Amino acid sequence: MANTSIPARALDARVPPKRASAGRLRKLLKNWQGVVGLSLLALFGLTAVLAPTLAPADPHKINFAHILSPPAWTNSELGFGILGTDSLGRDIMSRMLYGARVSLLVGATATLVGFGIGVPLGILAGYKGGRPDDVIMRIADVQSAIPFLVLLIAILTFIGGGLINVVLFLGASSWVGFGRLVRGEALSVRSRDYVTAARAIGANEIWIMSRHVLPNVVAPLIIAASLSFGGMILTESALSFLGLGVPSSVPTWGNMLAESRQDILVAFGPSVFPGLAIVGVVLGANWTGDWLRDVLDPRLRGV
Amino acid sequence: MTGYLVRRLILGVFVIIGVITIVFALVRVSGDPASYFVTLDPDKSPEDIQREVASVRRGLGLDRPIVIQYAYFIRKAVSGDFGNSFRYHIPATRVVFERIPLSLLLAGAAAIIGVGVGLPLGVAGALNRRSVIDNAATTFAVLGLTVPQFWLGIMLIIVFAVKLHLLPAAGSHGWKYLILPAVTQSFGLMAVVARMGRSGMLEVLGHDYIRTARAKGLSGRLVVTRHALRNSLISVITVVGSSIPHLIGTIVVVEVVFAWPGLGMLMMQSVFSRDYPVVIVGVLLMSVLTVSVFIIVDILYGVVDPRIRYK
Numbered sequence: 096m097a098n099t100s101i102p103a104r105a106l107d108a109r110v111p112p113k114r115a116s117a118g119r120l121r122k123l124l125k126n127w128q129g130v131v132g133l134s135l136l137a138l139f140g141l142t143a144v145l146a147p148t149l150a151p152a153d154p155h156k157i158n159f160a161h162i163l164s165p166p167a168w169t170n171s172e173l174g175f176g177i178l179g180t181d182s183l184g185r186d187i188m189s190r191m192l193y194g195a196r197v198s199l200l201v202g203a204t205a206t207l208v209g210f211g212i213g214v215p216l217g218i219l220a221g222y223k224g225g226r227p228d229d230v231i232m233r234i235a236d237v238q239s240a241i242p243f244l245v246l247l248i249a250i251l252t253f254i255g256g257g258l259i260n261v262v263l264f265l266g267a268s269s270w271v272g273f274g275r276l277v278r279g280e281a282l283s284v285r286s287r288d289y290v291t292a293a294r295a296i297g298a299n300e301i302w303i304m305s306r307h308v309l310p311n312v313v314a315p316l317i318i319a320a321s322l323s324f325g326g327m328i329l330t331e332s333a334l335s336f337l338g339l340g341v342p343s344s345v346p347t348w349g350n351m352l353a354e355s356r357q358d359i360l361v362a363f364g365p366s367v368f369p370g371l372a373i374v375g376v377v378l379g380a381n382w383t384g385d386w387l388r389d390v391l392d393p394r395l396r397g398v
Numbered sequence: 399m400t401g402y403l404v405r406r407l408i409l410g411v412f413v414i415i416g417v418i419t420i421v422f423a424l425v426r427v428s429g430d431p432a433s434y435f436v437t438l439d440p441d442k443s444p445e446d447i448q449r450e451v452a453s454v455r456r457g458l459g460l461d462r463p464i465v466i467q468y469a470y471f472i473r474k475a476v477s478g479d480f481g482n483s484f485r486y487h488i489p490a491t492r493v494v495f496e497r498i499p500l501s502l503l504l505a506g507a508a509a510i511i512g513v514g515v516g517l518p519l520g521v522a523g524a525l526n527r528r529s530v531i532d533n534a535a536t537t538f539a540v541l542g543l544t545v546p547q548f549w550l551g552i553m554l555i556i557v558f559a560v561k562l563h564l565l566p567a568a569g570s571h572g573w574k575y576l577i578l579p580a581v582t583q584s585f586g587l588m589a590v591v592a593r594m595g596r597s598g599m600l601e602v603l604g605h606d607y608i609r610t611a612r613a614k615g616l617s618g619r620l621v622v623t624r625h626a627l628r629n630s631l632i633s634v635i636t637v638v639g640s641s642i643p644h645l646i647g648t649i650v651v652v653e654v655v656f657a658w659p660g661l662g663m664l665m666m667q668s669v670f671s672r673d674y675p676v677v678i679v680g681v682l683l684m685s686v687l688t689v690s691v692f693i694i695v696d697i698l699y700g701v702v703d704p705r706i707r708y709k
Contacts, residue, residue, distance in 0.1 A: 233412070239640070240413045242688045244647025245665070246420065249681045252669045253424040329546050333651050336548050337666060352549060356655075359567075363556055370549035377544040 126389060132382025139376045143195040150189035151177065154346050158184030166364050179364040181354065187365060190346040191372055197347040198376065201262055202328040206320050208266020209327075213273025214316065218304050220274070221281025232278070235271045243268045244330070251339040261340050265327050276319055280312040314391035318384050325380035332373050348373050406696050410689035415472075417685040421678055422471045426464075475682055480675040485668070490675035494664065494683055500570060501660030505649060507580035512587030517634065519588075520595025521627065524603065535592045542589015547648050551582040551655035568657035579656040583649055587638065594637045598630030605629075631702050639695035646688050 142149060158180065166179045178187040220231040247264055254260060284290060284307065293303050334340030335349025343350050348369040355365035436450045455461065462470070474480060478491040486493050516538075523535030558578060559567035566575050602608065603626055611621045650662030657663065661680060668676035 233409075236409055237413050237416045240409065240643060240689060240692055241417055242643040242646040242684055244644070244650060245681055245684045246417065248650065248665060248669060249421060249677060250424060252674075252677055254427065325544070329544075332546055333548055333648075336546075337651065337654060338670070352552065356552065359552065359555060360560055366549075366552050366556065370546065370553070373546050373549065374544050377546075378540070381540070381543055 126386050128382040129386025129389075132379045132384075132386055135375055135379025136383055139195050139199060139372075139379065142192050143199045146192040146196055150186075150192045152186035152189045154185060154189040154193045156185060165362065178368050179362070181351070181365045182358045182362075187351070187368055190351055191348065191369055193346045194348045194351060194369065195372065195376070197258070197341055197345060198328050198331065198373070201258070201265070201331045201341070202324045202376075202380075204262045205265035205269065205327040205331070206324045208263060209269030209323060210273055210316070210320060212267065213270035214277050214309075214312075216270065217274035217277025217312075218281050218308055221278035222285050222300075222304055222308055224282070224285075228278070231274065235274055238268075239271050244333070247330075247334065248337070248339060251334070256334075256339050256342065258341055258345075261331060261334060265330055268330075269323050269327065272319055272323060273316065276315050277312050280315065281308045284308050284311050314387075317391065318388045321380050321384035321387060325377040325384070328373065328377055328380070403693070403696060406693055410693060413689050414682070414685055417682060418472055418475045419468075421475075421681055422468055425471075425674075425678070426467075478679065478682075480678050483668075483676045484673045485671055485676075490673075490679045493676055494661065494679045497659065497661045497664045498683075500658065501649060501653070501662065503576065504579055504583060504653070504658060504660055505645075507576055508583035508587065508649075510584075511580055512584035513591055513638075515584070516588035516591030517595045520592040520634075521599050521622070521630075523592070523596045524599035524630075525622065527600075532596075535596050539589045539593035539596075542586050542592075545585070547582055547586060548651045548655050550585055551578070551652055554578050554582060555655075570658055575656075575658075579652050579658050582655070583645075583652045586648060587641070587645060590637050590641055591634055594634045595630060598633035599626060601633075602626045602630045628702060632699070635695060635698055635702060639692060642691050642695070643688050646684055646691075 161180050161184045164180045164184075166177065178191070181187055181190070216231050220228040247268065250264055251260065281304075290303060290307050293307055298306075331340055332347070332349035332352070335347050336353045338353060340349060341347045343353070351369040352366060355369075359366055436447060436454055442450070480490050482488060483490045483493045519531070519535045519538060523529075523532035526532055555567045555578065558565045565578055567578075569575055608621060608625055611625045612618075616624075649660070650665060652658070653660045653662035654666050661684065665677060665680040665684075667673075668680065
């Protein structure tokens with residue numbers, strides 16, 4: 096196939112799009128992990144968007160009359176939160192709904208930042224080869240050998256936390272995965288006939304990279320992004336738990352867990368539910384990633 | 399092999415230079431570094447503080463060009479001399495080094511549990527595909543990627559310390575205190591080892607030399623231990639090696655959850671008490687530890703797989 100003169104796009108075009116999507120849908124439904132993963136992501140996405148409407152109470156409202164009340168199903172005196180209240184009497188359900196906004200926002204934007212750094216660098220390294228490749232990949236080697244959480248602690252200590260810093264640093268820490276992925280693919284694409292042909296007719300390099308190299312890496316990139324999304328949410332919650340991430344005034348799942356530790360002897364609700372939310376959304380992202388891998392890139396199955 | 403190791407050593411040196419550079423930049427960007435090294439003691443008069451700041455600035459070479467300052471910083475880093483800890487009033491290096499054994503104990507116990515449970519689980523899963531064990535192995539692998547370790551730690555405290563009163567929740571006053579933190583820290587490793595052990599084993603079992611080994615009449619056990627396991631270990635070591643920076647990061651979180659007085663706990667306390675010398679030494683030391691473990695893993699490769707000649 097490598098020697099045929101038919102460009103890759105034309106090959107794709109020969110597959111009738113309708114049948115392909117029907118096949119994918121059937122494949123999706125057969126793969127329960129994909130269904131559950133996508134549903135989880137959709138559920139958390141919806142709760143994040145609709146948090147102000149869905150939240151039964153103001154997430155910041157302190158109510159000392161009802162501190163640490165247990166979840167509704169174990170509570171005889173109903174009406175103080177479906178999932179109970181925390182040590183300041185704030186409604187856990189509402190705080191978790193607003194927390195979903197922060198987690199998903201951080202996960203998505205940090206992934207985008209990593210994507211935005213890694214993809215251009217990876218294409219540059221793989222397509223250009225030589226010196227740029229050496230420099231970029233050595234930087235990647237060095238960076239991936241650094242214990243990043245430890246470095247993040249130093250960075251956030253000296254420069255400070257806050258939402259924007261957390262997003263930028265998480266993103267900068269994750270570019271290596273995207274970069275390596277894109278580089279490998281670009282490396283294998285650059286000697287293909289259609290790239291030579293494009294070069295022969297005088298296409299400039301940016302055009303070649305964006306129109307001929309990039310489309311080849313879209314599938315693995317989408318998979319990597321969905322897996323990275325889950326990882327970013329996990330790291331953000333760990334940073335917030337340590338008190339280095341999002342300011343503690345903002346209700347996030349990590350912050351809620353950090354606050355719950357002092358009440359661990361008295362009430363389990365504040366420690367259990369935010370963690371379940373983290374597990375749910377990360378599981379959703381990972382299963383969606385696995386499913387995308389099966390559908391988009393069968394070569395990678397079982398990796 | 400030596401050539402390869404030399405290259406890895408050079409990479410390690412670059413990693414440490416990279417970390418030193420980042421820390422240097424952080425200290426410079428975040429304001430006057432002298433202010434980190436002078437404590438604002440209420441007993442001191444303003445003049446004393448002025449004089450102290452001036453002497454620290456001179457000592458740090460802040461009146462010199464930035465390149466000289468950088469060289470100065472590297473020299474300090476190599477000699478490990480970043481002055482006294484603000485909290486303990488002894489050299490920061492000594493404060494940090496005192497905590498290393500406890501962290502190593504925790505990491506070592508976690509590594510033993512992680513590999514000791516994860517590897518048999520993965521191998522057993524691969525040998526009995528689609529059995530209960532296999533399902534357990536794959537479930538473990540998924541959970542290890544999705545459950546935040548600090549939350550797992552809190553849940554273990556609730557179950558084993560608060561509810562069942564079996565194990566202590568925090569501190570380190572004996573082997574009982576090690577169990578919960580070690581299990582928590584091992585969880586991620588266990589998942590990775592189980593997953594890679596399983597897929598590595600499955601891949602190896604399909605090879606011709608396994609069939610040959612069976613054909614020449616070796617017992618099933620011998621085929622698995624001598625031929626299959628050893629070869630499947632390569633992928634396990636690769637993945638464990640690449641997850642080391644992550645594992646060293648999670649140890650900070652686990653130590654905080656269980657108030658385990660190791661390096662990570664010390665780092666976090668120093669962050670919040672603004673004990674900058676200790677933070678700097680801690681970050682550098684953890685990077686050195688990471689690089690050392692990387693190189694040990696590289697050597698392990700050669701032991702496990704003699705085919706690797708490190709071109």
